[in-house]
Amino acid sequence: MTVKSLIASFTQQEDLNFLLTNRVPRAALTRFMGWFSKIENPLVADASIALWKLFSDLDLSEASETRFKSLHACFTRELKPGLRPFDPDPDIVTSPSDGIIGAHGVIKDGELYQIKGAPYSLRDLVADPAVAETHRNGCFITLRLTSSMYHRFHAPADMTLEHVSLIHGDTWNVNPIALKRVERLFCKNERAVIRTHLSSGEPFTIVPVAAILVASIRLHALDRVLNAQTERPLAYVCNNNVRKGDELGWFEHGSTIILLAPGDFAFCPSVAEGARIRAGLPLWRRRVAADGM
Template sequence: MTIRSLIARLTQQEDLNFLLTNRIPRAAVTRFIGWFSKIEQPLVRDLSIACWRMFSDLDLSEARKTSFESLHDCFTRELRPGLRPYDSDASIVASPCDAIVGAFGAIADTELFQIKGAPYSLLDLLGDPALVDTHRNGRFVTLRLTSSMYHRFHAPADCVIEQVTFIHGDTWNVNPIALKRVERLFCKNERAVLQTRLSGGEALTLVPVAAILVASIRLHFLDRILNAQSKGPVVFPCDVAVAKGDELGWFEHGSTIIVLTPDHFEFCDNIADGARIRAGQRLMRKPA
């Protein structure tokens, strides 16, 4: 048995996985990893990436660079140009990121699910009653990024970003084991609420949710990194036009993006629980 298969077998034991990834000082560990990952020392970098490979299916063959300054540089890597083409159909809302579909469906009034049988409310997630009314009875999809995936996210459609709200919170792991055990987990973790308006006037909202080891969200159009150390305003009015596929920012590890649309949007045939999807592939369709 290889070391990787042994590690995989151990982490598949739910009690042990939950203990190792949640019953630790999450905020302190996250701050430490944030500092450690930026150390630009070849031995530290190489050992860190080797350890990461041992625990995951990390594949750097698509990376734009062949060498990295630090673990953080590897986490936030760009891909070679042309590897994530965005669907050109104007009626399609594309996936903003590489991900695994965690949950999707209709919002029942204002209730949606982190996984089957684990509901939470739009108000707890968004914190804005007006925005809740906008997405009442709408559609949602939860996209989970694993630690080894490409961590940058992009505009899912041509749109105008109208406001960003940063909500301070915890750093629970967002893997399926934690989602089954921690009620309203997405509503407890740090997150950013990106309110956008599509070219047809429809509201589309993206909610990047941070997690353990990753409580930093970089947003290029604000030229800011949002995390527990962020001071000052938490609401950022915007008027930023972006084209489908434009890079919006990145996570500094792996996490989740929740996509919210109006009720008349339909899920594309490739969307199913547990399906793997790449940035740019079809997510939802706006009927003609």
């Protein structure tokens, strides 16, 4: 097979993937999946999980339970104790979840990117001028959770949760193929903006972004699920102190988390685009500490 034919074949596969996961009634399919996944029937659950395993790298050996009453229970499964230790160094900000590292780098005058050559506005993402200004020249990292991964996310550092807002939107797929083809995708999808400050005082923002089949995000600080059916008010004030590693909530399938940090943090050497990372492993180190090493 020639290089030209290989490229053509790869392009056709991307076209098919994009067609099957995006050129469909995304909202209706997402609502159906939300309903279907909560059916508590052993036969339905077992058959669904078996089919899921056929088309993914789903590994349930780390799960604390061996049987699940529904597909939803499998999606949001807990792990056996001690499997995701969080780096205890107070100068380290860790990954809040398992995921694949995507675009990351410096936010330049309020602009970041979903892939190279595809910028978007921080203000469009968070829909709050004050938050956008806070992180105008900070740094960011994108973590993508696939459907088979552990879906719970945790506090990446000791912090205080201050404010949560929900921004209604679409449910585009968030895989790399869609990111190449849909401009400003993260600014179009359903998402939450979780404003916090670290124990040392720096502002830190967590943006969970929903996707097709997953437009529901459970946040323990609010004791509720946020999704397309959530009615106003869509902004919530809170004052929750959490320790590094404390569980913040979960996605009901796979999706993306964008983290916005101050400019005085430096990426750890292990951070590389495309690398898989587990919850609790280092993402950033406070730059003063990094310079003094």
